[in-house]
Amino acid sequence: MTTYREFYRDRPVLITGGLGFIGSNLAHQLVSLGARVLIVDSLIPAYGGNLFNIHGIEDCIRVNIADIRQQSTMNYLVRGHDVIFNLAGQVSHIDSMEEPYTDLEINCRSQLTLLEACRHNNPAVKVVFAGTRQIYGRPESLPVTESHLVRPTDINGINKAAGEYYHLVYNNVFGVRATSLRLTNVYGPRQLIKHSRQGFIAWFIRLVLENKEIQIYGDGTQLRDFVYVDDAVDAFLRAGADDVANGEVFNVGGLEPIQHRDLAEMMIRIAGSGRFRCAPWPPDKQAIDIGDFYSDSSKISAGLGWRATTTLAEGLKQTFDYYRAHFDQYVPASGEQVASL
Numbered sequence: 001m002t003t004y005r006e007f008y009r010d011r012p013v014l015i016t017g018g019l020g021f022i023g024s025n026l027a028h029q030l031v032s033l034g035a036r037v038l039i040v041d042s043l044i045p046a047y048g049g050n051l052f053n054i055h056g057i058e059d060c061i062r063v064n065i066a067d068i069r070q071q072s073t074m075n076y077l078v079r080g081h082d083v084i085f086n087l088a089g090q091v092s093h094i095d096s097m098e099e100p101y102t103d104l105e106i107n108c109r110s111q112l113t114l115l116e117a118c119r120h121n122n123p124a125v126k127v128v129f130a131g132t133r134q135i136y137g138r139p140e141s142l143p144v145t146e147s148h149l150v151r152p153t154d155i156n157g158i159n160k161a162a163g164e165y166y167h168l169v170y171n172n173v174f175g176v177r178a179t180s181l182r183l184t185n186v187y188g189p190r191q192l193i194k195h196s197r198q199g200f201i202a203w204f205i206r207l208v209l210e211n212k213e214i215q216i217y218g219d220g221t222q223l224r225d226f227v228y229v230d231d232a233v234d235a236f237l238r239a240g241a242d243d244v245a246n247g248e249v250f251n252v253g254g255l256e257p258i259q260h261r262d263l264a265e266m267m268i269r270i271a272g273s274g275r276f277r278c279a280p281w282p283p284d285k286q287a288i289d290i291g292d293f294y295s296d297s298s299k300i301s302a303g304l305g306w307r308a309t310t311t312l313a314e315g316l317k318q319t320f321d322y323y324r325a326h327f328d329q330y331v332p333a334s335g336e337q338v339a340s341l
Contacts, residue, residue, distance in 0.1 A: 024053030096156035188229030220261030225254030253295030
């Protein structure tokens, strides 16, 4: 029987947002498995795309710099691929509140563009969508399961929820096989750290490496779970190879939750640098904060055999090692603003 990893040998695969954080790590894995990889990325400057993210595999993949909102472009690019990993998107919650129409364009219209291209030009393709735990909003109970109500607290969460449901509709109505992975806080090498608007753990990593101060909003007791990027990539590979996932949504969460202050202390201890303090909540950030959150990943474990295997301490060490070796590829020489959680 072919394993899910053997499934990708010599298989044509497309990754939207493939120069970004998760997409590029996925590309490295797919190359190692013998897949024929096409990356599509718009390289919008403020987002996560970085050509250095494919360092070492440049000669093993194809890259097309394109905006997936362009229908004619996507009509052509989706052809001939067996699996599409759809990771293109805008992930900043703060940016979505400041520029809601941009978030709508990137997280809703672009998803319809891709799905319409598949429906008319490659209806047999399998699409795996990068969803988010943000769609749940403030949890009613913990850990959060897939049956929890979807009620986002910000524009980004609303548009990501819509993007997910587009995929499910195309699966159920048009037969374009699709699934969504509701990712919790993913971290690791190749993540954007040049500014603070795309995930607080990435910004914490940068501050610690620069021996600067982390500011944690509130008393630091809020809980989150974290998934190392290699574990997240494994979830994508499993979902893409198994039709059990079709029409389903799956939480992809960490091994166990941790308080923000304990996370900061762990990072400082592992890196041997940095410091932290607690600070009052800015009103704009407190208004969209979801409080404690950690997810139940038992559904994907039962259905696809996935579980997180990398401890937070192991993942942080590997992440620090990567950025120490390649810091200049991710942080502008002039530096950037300091931010908090």
